[in-house]
Amino acid sequence: xxxDKSAGVPARFNVGDRVRVRELPNLFYTRTQMYVRSVTGxxxxxxxxxxxxxxxxxxxxxxxxxxxxxxxxxxxxxxxEYPFAADTLQTELPDGWLEPAxx
Amino acid sequence: MSHSHDxxxxxxxxxxxxxxxxxxxxxxxxxxxxxxxxxxxxLFTAEDHRKFTEWAEQIGPAAGSxxxxxxxxxxxxxxxxxxxxxxxxxxxxxxxxxxTGSGTPSDYxxxxxxxxxxxxxxxxxxxxxxxxxRPLLGHSPYWYRSPNYxxxxxxxxxxxxxxxxxxxxxEVEIRVEDSNQKCRFMxxxxxxxGTEGWSEEQLAEIVTRDTMIGVALPRAGRxxxxxxxxxKARRPVPHETExxx
Amino acid sequence: MTATVGDTPIKLLETLHAEDHAWANIAxxxxxxxxxxxxxxxxxxxxECLSVGEALPSLERRHIEDRLGETLYRQIPGPEQQLLSLAxxxxxRGLLSEQDLSERLRTVRQRLEAG
Numbered sequence: 001x002x003x004d005k006s007a008g009v010p011a012r013f014n015v016g017d018r019v020r021v022r023e024l025p026n027l028f029y030t031r032t033q034m035y036v037r038s039v040t041g042x043x044x045x046x047x048x049x050x051x052x053x054x055x056x057x058x059x060x061x062x063x064x065x066x067x068x069x070x071x072x073x074x075x076x077x078x079x080x081e082y083p084f085a086a087d088t089l090q091t092e093l094p095d096g097w098l099e100p101a102x103x
Numbered sequence: 104m105s106h107s108h109d110x111x112x113x114x115x116x117x118x119x120x121x122x123x124x125x126x127x128x129x130x131x132x133x134x135x136x137x138x139x140x141x142x143x144x145x146l147f148t149a150e151d152h153r154k155f156t157e158w159a160e161q162i163g164p165a166a167g168s169x170x171x172x173x174x175x176x177x178x179x180x181x182x183x184x185x186x187x188x189x190x191x192x193x194x195x196x197x198x199x200x201x202x203t204g205s206g207t208p209s210d211y212x213x214x215x216x217x218x219x220x221x222x223x224x225x226x227x228x229x230x231x232x233x234x235x236x237r238p239l240l241g242h243s244p245y246w247y248r249s250p251n252y253x254x255x256x257x258x259x260x261x262x263x264x265x266x267x268x269x270x271x272x273x274e275v276e277i278r279v280e281d282s283n284q285k286c287r288f289m290x291x292x293x294x295x296x297g298t299e300g301w302s303e304e305q306l307a308e309i310v311t312r313d314t315m316i317g318v319a320l321p322r323a324g325r326x327x328x329x330x331x332x333x334x335k336a337r338r339p340v341p342h343e344t345e346x347x348x
Numbered sequence: 349m350t351a352t353v354g355d356t357p358i359k360l361l362e363t364l365h366a367e368d369h370a371w372a373n374i375a376x377x378x379x380x381x382x383x384x385x386x387x388x389x390x391x392x393x394x395x396e397c398l399s400v401g402e403a404l405p406s407l408e409r410r411h412i413e414d415r416l417g418e419t420l421y422r423q424i425p426g427p428e429q430q431l432l433s434l435a436x437x438x439x440x441r442g443l444l445s446e447q448d449l450s451e452r453l454r455t456v457r458q459r460l461e462a463g
Contacts, residue, residue: 031283033230035257047286048213068284070215075279079258086276089257092284122379127460128369129453130428134387135460136452137435138394140444147397155393232410242392245426250414330383 008049011067012095017043019071020101021093032097040101041073044090052094066095163241164312167289169195170216170239171315172306175294181218184291188214197238213286214239217278219317224275225290226264226317228256229282236287240312247316257281267318268329290317297323353412353440355419360446360453361435366421370428388427395434404437412437 013019020040021032049065075087142149173195174181184191189199192214199214214236217225229235230253235243246252256263260277264270271277280288292314298306313319313328367373371385398404413433420436421429438444 031231033281033283035230045215047215047284050285068286070286072278075260082258084261084273084277087260087278088276089279089281091281092286094284124374124378124380126374127457128371128374128385129364129366130369130371130385130431131387132453132456132460133364133435134391134394134431135456136449137431137438137444138390139456140448140452141394141398141403141438144443146403146443147394147401151397151400152390152393155396156390159389159392159396232407248410250418 008065008067009095011046011049013043013046013067013069013098013100015043015045018101019043019069019098021071022097022099024097032093033091035078036071036073036091036093039073039077041071041077043069044072045070047092050094052096068092068094069098071098159242162237164239164315165307166192166195166197167236167239167312167315168307168310169303170289171291171310172303174216174291175306176303181291184216185218188216188289191216192239199238214289215286216289216291217280218291219293221293222275223278224271224317225278225280225288226256226260227280227282227288227290228253230254230257231283234282234287236289239289240315244312264318267313269319289315291315292317292321295320295322353416353437355416357420358436358439358446360439360450361432364432366424366428366432370425372425385427387431391427391431391434395430403443404434409434409437 018040019042021036021038023038024030024032047068047070049067052066070090070092072088072090074085075082075089076085078089138152141147142152170184170192174184180191180194183194189212192199199212217227219225228247233243233248233253235247237243252263257279260279261271264277282288292310294306295309298309308326309321309323311319311321311326311328314321319325319328375382375385395404395406395409399406399409413430416433416436417429421432424432435444435449439446439449
């Protein structure tokens with residue numbers, strides 16, 4: 001549960017910001033799916049603060065909580081030959097997996 | 104009421120005695136054996152198991168159906184659902200912080216309800232495993248957990264929907280929600296025509312499980328989901344090369 | 349973290365009448381139309397308890413289930429596949445021993461058959 005909000009890492013992004021999913025090495029355990037790596041999307045919502053799955057997997061309860069976001073991608077950006085320009089996909093990502101994107 | 108266990112004396116004439124499987128299967132035995140040994144090894148307690156069984160027996164999609172029907176008839180409630188779904192669930196008797204009445208994994212703490220419009224249709228998947236809003240929808244159907252659904256929905260959502268009999272117009276944006284973190288998601292489908300003046304109870308009947316996952320649309324007269332065989336992975340009609348890993 | 353779970357068949361589980369006793373096959377023989385076997389809810393409660401107690405986190409289990417479901421237990425339908433995978437994981441990790449389980453299978457069946 002994300003009760004201890006004061007300990008969190010400051011959230012860096014707001015709804016509407018363009019972000020790119022970082023290409024980080026796969027640690028033993030992650031919930032960041034391969035298909036969104038290096039792809040740029042838009043912050044659709046801020047959800048909650050929590051530990052990252054990587055820290056939870058190692059029982060690092062003292063690790064700092066991070067803001068999570070729902071990020072919206074255009075399907076065309078995930079799969080270049082996707083034929084319907086308006087279709088989208090959303091998934092949730094923690095702050096540390098994202099970097100600002102300008103395009 | 105007779106205390107006889109003889110099925111011929113069943114008094115409920117509207118529901119004649121159901122046939123039973125009259126032999127003991129290896130799976131029935133295995134389930135009991137594994138559970139008993141796990142309890143004896145201290146992996147969990149019999150009391151925990153009883154509480155979860157009670158909870159698991161009574162959950163189903165009815166709570167989700169009530170939520171949708173209430174949101175359709177009460178715009179203020181719909182606004183509360185979209186703003187804070189966990190709070191709004193309390194009004195229909197579902198407490199996400201205590202679904203079993205005996206504590207719960209933190210996974211259940213976040214819920215977002217996704218509203219369909221005439222130009223936007225949501226469909227939910229968990230590519231990672233099978234995350235699902237169980238306090239509202241009960242246990243996920245088998246196909247939802249199948250690798251086939253999880254792998255293909257994100258790439259070919261329109262084809263997968265077509266396999267469910269749902270052909271979406273190209274004008275409608277399909278938005279796939281991959282629920283692979285701690286938020287759980289449910290679709291608030293659009294209220295269909297032909298339901299004007301219906302009560303919440305009538306409306307709830309057409310809000311089936313599949314309409315809240317987003318693989319079906321509610322309509323007047325449709326009160327049950329189709330049973331769906333699990334498709335073994337088969338080659339979909341490719342609209343892109345298969346080469347990309 | 350805990351030991352990996354391999355795809356090597358486990359002798360004891362191979363002795364079960366997995367296909368013949370699967371609900372999808374046995375229920376129609378008796379004219380039973382319930383979609384799910386009666387033990388499914390109890391299995392789900394067991395899985396939940398194991399996850400909450402951290403003996404076997406759900407996500408980890410699901411990944412192993414997926415793999416075993418495409419290899420060893422490919423021919424076995426829905427909840428039966430989950431139950432076999434669970435037994436497979438608990439045995440592979442030494443949380444249960446094959447000898448204990450074998451003995452318990454025998455005594456449980458005796459109890460059930462005694463009525």
